[in-house]
Amino acid sequence: MQRATAQLCGLILLLLMDIGDSMHLPASFFDNSGKEMTDDDDNDNSKRRPELSFTLQPKGLEHIMKKSLESIRHDLIQQTPLSLSTNYLDLEISLNDLRFAEFVLPELHIHTVSASRLSFKTSGGFVRLQGAYSAVYKTRRLGQFEAIFEDINAETTVHLLKEQQTLKITTAKCKFAIDQIYVNLTPKLPQQINDAIKNAIIAAYEKRACGSIENYVNSLGKKLKSVAEIVDFSSKDVNRNENSKSVQHDLIHYTVNEESVHLHWEHKTNRVPLGMTSKKPLKREYTLVEPSMITLSISDDYLNDRLNSLINSEEVKISLHKIDKVAELLSLNCKEQSIPCVGQLAKLPTAIDGTGHFTWRVSAPPTLHQDAMGVHVVLPMRSSISYYTTAHKRIRFVSFDTLLKLRIKKLSIDQKADGRLYYQSKLGIESIEITNAKSSVNGVQNLIDNMNKVMMNLREEIGDVLTSQLFTGQLPINIDPSIKFTDIATDVDENRLFIFANFDIERNLLSQFLIN
Incomplete structure (x- = not known):
């Protein structure tokens, strides 16, 4: 039950984070004009599916590219030394x-x-290569x-x-060239031999570089597909183990626009959407001094669908007694007693x-709304x-429906060393x-x-219980521990939740770069 109650509010609480500084979304965020693939566009909102956009x-x-270049530099410096061979006339050079x-x-x-x-292009840079040579002729x-x-x-x-x-993610084409190369031999050999060594080095690295880049991109693409997953509420454990089951999504379309990568998923469901997911541009313009690195957009139907999944899979119960x-x-x-008791108010x-x-x-999924006073549940x-x-059995004497109206006073999200995201909150009961x-x-x-x-x-006491049982715990999201999130903020517009964050990645998440 505790796991279920924690999962129930896991996704909800993403909506309830303190509204941070205003954020920027590119004008093309909802522009589907460049999409590579799509289902038939359908204006019938009853057929819309829960949406998730990244x-x-x-x-x-x-x-990511800066970290990749730093990782490539590290791998090349640590790489096992290579050997090359060439010749000049009858002179064999190793x-x-x-x-x-x-x-x-x-x-x-x-x-x-x-x-x-x-397209990714490099310019400039400097490499110093050292080694030994052997020239054999008699x-x-x-x-x-x-x-x-250079x-x-x-x-x-x-x-x-x-x-x-x-x-x-694959490479479509690759080019590699070194504009300037200088070779110094100690002791010196004739210039013709020096040039032969220089040409051998250029040919070897220009020939091998693109193959290494292609292998690196393909390997990195495979790794990036598994860095995060949303765990199914009906699975036995939200932790990353053999019992956890990720929620399957359909990748509807993707675009590359303004040097950004936009991905759009839908989640298959037979449930009739509770609301109409807007595909219009944002009402407000967002500006900030420091842009975020990632933006996640979650439709209201997506949140409602995930919450319905939990309600249908497991009972969520709170023991007030x-x-x-x-x-x-x-x-x-x-x-x-400071308050009236049942013995005074009823005859049992x-x-x-x-x-x-x-x-x-919990009898139905929670609903949320935002106004000038804050975020309400x-x-x-x-x-x-x-x-x-006295008949030696438990009898339900009274039952009734209760509608709680809550206001989130404070919420924070923290990432632990294992990569898991945890939330802490403080709420108040309005009515x-x-x-x-x-x-x-x-x-x-x-x-x-x-x-x-x-x-x-x-x-006040009930609010504390709801805080501890429903609004504090682990989010049902698995993140690779090599990714560290910072500066998390949210905003809500139309029927969407927007999550903004910066991140850092550790080198072990990236693929190894080798020139063979």
């Missing part, structure tokens, strides 16, 4: 123990080629050499392709004092009061409405009439 903003794409002694990163330029292609001459590369021009086009409802003051309320032998002759249970069960509950009786009261015995009308007032007197 945008890797220019700042985020640049960060180059051994080729090591990258120094690597100054080139500048990276990112350009949009089409709706599914991004006699053997040994020495050391140093090669200096202005490294690498160009590769990355192609985004749909593959079984996921995104496959564990609160001391509620236990006092359930007392049948009222003494000096067969009930045994001290056995009272006051239980809330409406939580429908089915309530019951029961006692163990409690009780309707549809029913009883199996006579003599409880006074209790029903006063229940709303009694509950409001206990709203």
Whole structure:
């Protein structure tokens, strides 16, 4: 039950984060003109599916590429030394123990080629290569050499392709050239031999570089597909193990626009949407000093569908009788108490004092709305009061519907070392409405009439229980621990939730770059 209650509010709480500084979304965020694939556009909102959109903003794409270049530099410097061979006339030349002694990163330029292609180009940069040479013609001459590369021009086009409802990343073309290379031999050899060594180095690295880049991009693309998943609410455990099951989504379309990557998914469901998901541009213009790296857009139908999945898969129950003051309320032998008790408000002759249970069960998914006063949650509950009786069985004496109206006072999200996201919140109860009261015995009308007032007197204690059981816990999202999120903020517009964040990635998430 505790797992279910935590999962119930896991996605809801994404809506309830303190509204941070205003954020920027590109004008093309909802522009489908460049989409590579699509279902038939249908204006019938009853057929819309829950939507989930992700945008890797220019700042985020640049960060990934910068980290990739730093990782490539690290891998090349640590790589096992290579060996090359060439000849000049009858002179056999061997180059051994080729090591990258120094690597100054080139500048990276990112350009949009089409709706599914991004071009990455480098310029500048500096590489110092060291090794040993052996020149054999009748006699053997040994020495050391140093090669200096200047202005490294690498160009590769990355192609985004749909593959079984996921995104496959491949290289469409690759070019590699070194504008300037200087070779120094110690001891020196004739210039013709020096030039032969230089040409051999250029040919070897220009030939091998594109194959290495292609392998790197393909490997990185496979890794990036598994860095995050939303866990199915009906699975046994939200943790990353053999019991967890991810929610399957359909990749509807993707676009590359303004050096950003936009991905749009829908989740298959037979449920009729509760609201109309807007596909219009945002009403407000968002501006900020420091743009975010990623933007996640979640439709109201997506949240409602996930919450419905939980309600249908497992009961969510809150035991109010564990609160001391509620236990006092359930007392049948009222003494000096700060609040009225059931013994004063109802006649339950067969009930045994001290056995009272006051239980809330979530009867429908919560709904949310935002106004000038903040973010509010409406939580429908089915309530019951029961006692163990002299007939040696528990009887439900009173049941009624309870509509809680809550306001989120404070919420924070934190990422632990294992990559999991946890939330903490503080909420207040604005009102409690009780309707549809029913009883199996006579003599409880006074209790029903006063229940709303009694509950409001206990709203602080009830708010603390809701905070601990529903609004504190782990989000049902698995994130690779190599990704660290920072500066998380949210906003709501139309029927969408927007989540903005920056991130950092550790080198072990990236693929190894090797030149063979």
